[in-house]
Amino acid sequence: MHSKKGTLFSTMTLGLAIFIDDYLNALTIGSSMRKATDRVKTSREFLAYVVDSTAAPVCIILPFSTWAVFFAGLLEDNKVAEKGGGIDLFIDSIPYMLYAWVCLAVVILAIAGKIPLLGRMKDAERRAESGQVVSDADAAYNVEMEGGVEKSHTLNFFVPILSLIFFTWYFDIDIMSGAMASIFVTLAFFGIQRLLSVGEMFDGILKGFVGMIMPLGTLFCGFMLAEVNDALGTTEYVINATTAFMTADMLPMVAFVVMAALAFATASFWGIFVVGMPIILPLALAVDANIPLVVGAMISASAFGSHACFYGDSTVLSAKACGISPMSHAITQLPYALLGGAISAAGFLALGIML
Incomplete structure (x- = not known):
């Protein structure tokens, strides 16, 4: 790991290996790899982008993650899969979880330099090349352990x-x-x-707890917003307003766009699907749409929301682990997330017509 590309590809490989949970992925990889990426003059913003891109997008394409268990249960509750068959339908939908596949492809191309630096990521990388991997505005977020x-x-x-x-x-x-x-x-x-002495080890644990207070406060506010959304019935209203466009051909694309927008706006990446699936899945059965494709579109929307939302849990934790502010991470990552979302939407439209 002596080059920038090699270090970032190693970071991505670790992200692919820790697939059980996106929280575990973000916190572990970010904090573990930031010294390695600092040595090769990679901005913390780019590191956070790579870490976040291998969190939720990886969790949804592997049937051993917490995401798989949750969505498999929802599929059974909504009668599109028999009891115990939810995980089978989830596995059948994995090839159609386009956002995850596109997101990983975009990350690989971005690391390899095949996709140019977009938006504020370009400024962040120029700053890192000069030797400043963390911006002055994010210095307060870059808490390093003393001693060693x-x-x-x-x-x-x-x-x-x-x-x-x-x-x-x-x-x-x-x-x-x-x-x-x-x-x-x-x-x-x-x-x-x-x-280390016992005192030094426990001091490190305490500093870790204290360092998580600010991101946990941000997550708390995000969960409050998700609860307000549920209370107002926003998800149900938006879906009902767009059902006229959900024909057999258009349903996967419309479901992806609508649910992705809701997930992005509300920071509710699981909760909105408790409301949305009972509306969209019966409609998919009624118009004889391809069920694995529709399920893949909805789960892709959840991953997009987790990846792109400014105050989402994965965004906040990835930023914390990499020592930058959630806003710096979200703004620099957004162009890549939107690129992946646009390609995925086009893919769902094409697959809806073909299948």
């Missing part, structure tokens, strides 16, 4: 990450419980090597 150890080992990087993945996946527990278990493993592992 003179000699370390690669295992000290991988053991905490692998233990977090193991506890979360093997014991089927939430990420908070997995993180707590991983902390104890890390403390014991570092203690055996005498890398």
Whole structure:
């Protein structure tokens, strides 16, 4: 990882490996790779873009993630899949989750330099080339641990990450419980090597908790907005207003555009589908649309919202992990997300006509 492209492709590979949950992905990869990308003069904005692009978009195309479990349950609840068959329909829809595939392709092309730097990402990369990887405005967000150890080992990087993945996946527990278990493993592992004193390790844990207060406050406000949206019935109103355009050919594209816009605006990437699926899926059955294609369009819309929303959980956590503000990350990433969304919408229109 001695070049910018090699380091960013390594970051993307780690993102593809940690596919269980987008929160786990964003927090782990961003904080782990920012020193490596700093060495090759890559802006934190570009790092955050790569990290965020391998969070929700990767989670939806693998049937072992929290996203797969949630949407499989919704498909069964809405009677488009038999009990226990929701995951099968989810797997059948994976080839049609266009936003995820397009998003990953755009990231690869952007890292390789085949897609030019867009919008404010160009300014961020020029600044990084001069040696300033974090902007002056984001300096307060770039909190680095003081001190450290003179000699370390690669295992000290991988053991905490692998233990977090193991506890979360093997014991089927939430990420908070997995993180707590991983902390104890890390403390014991570092203690055996005498890398840090007990006081230094617990100071690091405390600083980590304190550092998460601001992003958690942002997420709290986003969840409040999602609850207000549900109370007002915005999702149901918008979908009902656009059902006239949902013919068999147009349904996948319209469903993607409408649900993506709602997810982007409300920061509700799962909740709106609890309301939306009971409206859109019966309509898809009535007009004899391709069900896996429609399901793929709706889940793609959820991934787009998670990826692009300025105050969405994945955006906030990716920015936090990379040491920049959520606004800096969202603005620099938005042109790439919109490019992926536009290509996906065109793809859903073409597939709707063909299938």
